[in-house]
Amino acid sequence: MGDQLAFGDGEQADLAAAVQLANWRAFMAPVAEDAGAVARHPEVARVALAILKVFAEHSGPHGLTRAEVVQALAGDPRGWSSDLIEHRLTVLTRLGFLEPYLLKAHQDRYVVRPAGLAGALAAERLAEHGGVDELILLLDRARVVFDRSNPDPEAALDYLVSCRNALRVFALDLQRLVATGTPTELMEAQRQHDHQGFTRQVAELNEVVTSRFSGSWALEEAASALIEAEQFYRRQVMVAADKVLAQGGGSLNFDVLTVSEYTDAAFKGDVALLSQVGTALVADAPSVWIDPAQVLETVSGFAPRSGARGRPLVMDDAEQEEEPWEWAEGAHSRLLEDRRLLADELLAGDQEVDLTALLYAAGWPAAAAIITDVLALGDEPGEPYSVVVEDALLADPAASVTYLHPLLLRRHDVSDEADGGGDDV
Template sequence: MFAELDEGAGAGQLDYVRPFVAPVAARAALVEDDLSLRLAEAIHAAFGEAASDKGLSRSEIAAACAHIASGETFEARFNVFVAMDMLRGPRDKPHEARYVFNPTSGAGLLVFERLAEDGGVEEIVTLLGRTHDRLQQGLLDEGQLATRLRQARHELVINTSHLLLLVRSRAIEELIAERRHHRSKDALLDHARQLVGAVRAQFPSLRSAGTRLIEAALRYSAAVDEFHERLLQQAGSKRDFSMLLPEQYVTAARRSSLDALAEVFAATVFDPASVQITAAQVLTAAAERRPSAPRRRPPRPAALTPGPDPVEAAREKAKMLRQRREASMQFWLNGGQEAELTSSLQALQWPAAISAVVDLLQASADPSVPYFVEVSKALAVSSDGPVTYATPLSVYRVPQDASGAAGESVDQEDSQ
């Protein structure tokens, strides 16, 4: 923000420093060049980059400003900065030649830059916004609020008179230099209406003061419109559109008719179009922009013929299978809580033994059946029996208090 300024930028900013300090100046003694301002900005940047609570020495400050001024020129301006309290030496240790930057001077540099970019109208918007905020917070009494309303109205009247003077009696160059300072009229009107609405709600006695503020804001808005109208006329007559702001182009594009916009290029000669498009590019573009095929809803399925519900039939089948598995487990337990089934399985024929083992394992895997089958890792051999090789199996009934949801469902089905 405070980097080195070129000559044009510094001079333009200095134009707003003189009237800014005029109310507190003892005599018209401001310098006519921007060297002091550029040195002040360089010193401000040096302190900001150093971030030292001990300050900077005179030599460090001179080194930071060497690209702008040095020698006697720097010394003369430096002594002015010290005398004007922009640079402060340590008061408790005057023998140490180190200085700190006065924050008030930093705020002044910010104000100077803002004035050069936005002018005083932005300060009016800020005044209206801060007044509204303090009013909403209950920090203003009736007298303070009346003073602020009057101050804002006076500023608007002064800016309106200044604009009308420029429009009606000054050269177009002065209008061009002033154009960027009056871009906030819509924001200003919004802030004024918002503030006046709050004033009427909390202090009805200040209704007339609010009305006068709105009238001043509307007169200023009309003066801005007249100001821009003269710029537009000048731009149209000379065909020099560099004097218009981007916001004015946007406004014209939104509010003007096509015929009015086309008049700008009525006398303009254009070269014939030279764009060549191949057949492949046309096919590619057509394929990319081809609308999607319409989506058709599939036909409704035919109504089901009356008959048994397949879902209920599946549920009934699962229920019967579970009952058969429970009956099989109860048969193997023979009324007990556990049983060793190796010898019983070896006594069966080979196909029957396979079927029994499968039923046992399926019943054990079913969480709704309260039985558990334990398979041993050993191998039982019977050379003269129907089943020569078998794995020892044991079946257990899960106790009632540890069966969980499966055991409870089994008990409920048994009770039914």
């Protein structure tokens, strides 16, 4: 039995990166000057796509400078160094991906050439499906030629031959992988070729040829050859899938499908087929575990309970509750002491203090609490404090305390008489 792979296995990720790089190098081979024309790591393509995004989102009417591009990518979470970005900008500029805004010497503002955008998008599609998307585009372009009012027979024949050759190339590559590839390589290829609609597109194209070019032996022959190529390609896709399932099922390799595919199968799969998934799995039954605390808790829950009534508790005379009036006197004494401390803190050693500014600064409701405490203290018999509320009225609509009478707090002997400048409380 083979080794079981886990989700997100590093080997599969490394293979995917290697396959992407191989596809990009093969993609650029027809227009490469030498074998070193394509970079050796897929990360350079991601930097180019990031540079393209910066130009699309931040470019002004006169393009961007190299420094502006480097600054825009400085906070990228992928952590590319400024040297790598500068190097990619140099290569992209020399190859014409980035063009000077003005075709003059010493121009440092650049724009993206649309052909470079098309190449970046094609590289991204190539990384995802290994070029199968281009085959779909080729079939679509062939259909456009046949849908014209007066299609050119030679152009239609060229497209039919091109589609047939492309399908043959993909089919032969799959046939080689089935014979020589590892299960991991087959799984990666299976995901790249996971496209629907090939058979329908080829069949519809053949019907158009039959209806519009009836009697043209060359076109009908090419259409039949295209159907044979599609069937050959489809057989290789199915053989690759069968081999992946057979080897993956025999080795209990759960990487045969992606996580999203397992989730989709759980929601949409047939119940009878899903019930067979775990028939070949071997798992030990979990051991029973219980700690001493759980044992004691369980035993106490099943302990018999006595039905005898217990004797009532005898209250000690020393612990009798205090009388309500004693509690009220104590509470009043504590409140009075708190008010004395507040008054002494406000006076700060003086015999008299003007509380008006303090009340404005304290704001509402702190000012109301101070006024209540000092008025109550001044009204308390035997206390050496009095409060003078003057007649003047101070109003400030913007303040927290909107209006207030000037307020004086005094400390004196009980025998002293209050001043006559206002109401002495």
